[in-house]
Amino acid sequence: MKNGLIKITALETLFPGIVSMLLMTGLLILLMITGYLFNANTDDHITAAAKESFALKNDLKGDDIQVHAHDGTVTLTGTVAEEPHLSLVAETIADLPGVRRVDNRLEVGTHSDISGPGPHKLTK
Numbered sequence: 018m019k020n021g022l023i024k025i026t027a028l029e030t031l032f033p034g035i036v037s038m039l040l041m042t043g044l045l046i047l048l049m050i051t052g053y054l055f056n057a058n059t060d061d062h063i064t065a066a067a068k069e070s071f072a073l074k075n076d077l078k079g080d081d082i083q084v085h086a087h088d089g090t091v092t093l094t095g096t097v098a099e100e101p102h103l104s105l106v107a108e109t110i111a112d113l114p115g116v117r118r119v120d121n122r123l124e125v126g127t128h129s130d131i132s133g134p135g136p137h138k139l140t141k
Contacts (some may be wrong), residue, residue: 059115060086067091072109077102082123084110089117096126 063086067073073082080097091110097103107121 059089063089063091063113063115066113067110070109070113072105077106080106081126082106086116089115090120091116091118092120092122094122096124098126100125 064084067084067086077097080102081095082097083094085092085094091113093106093110097106103121103123103125106123107119110116111119
């Protein structure tokens with residue numbers, strides 16, 4: 018030490034930079050993992066909310082509708098009894114929290130068997 022000045026070595030200046038880079042990399046990895054888990058959790062909530070929605074449980078309970086969610090996109094497959102049900106299902110699902118897009122692949126079918134209890138399966 019000369020004249021009260023501290024001599025800084027290359028290692029002393031390099032070390033904080035390396036630590037900062039490692040911390041930033043760790044944070045980025047954590048955010049990516051959290052984002053993936055959040056999307057999976059959101060998709061599960063969308064599917065559950067769709068199945069519990071008033072329209073699907075009451076107005077459309079006789080229709081054969083499958084709901085699949087992935088990254089906020091909901092794909093609807095199956096058959097419905099009447100043409101107006103197509104838009105009712107799509108609008109109901111589109112209004113759920115977390116839904117970004119609805120891919121409506123539903124088709125209008127007819128009741129193949131109207132005898133017997135419970136909801137009837139629909140066929141093309």
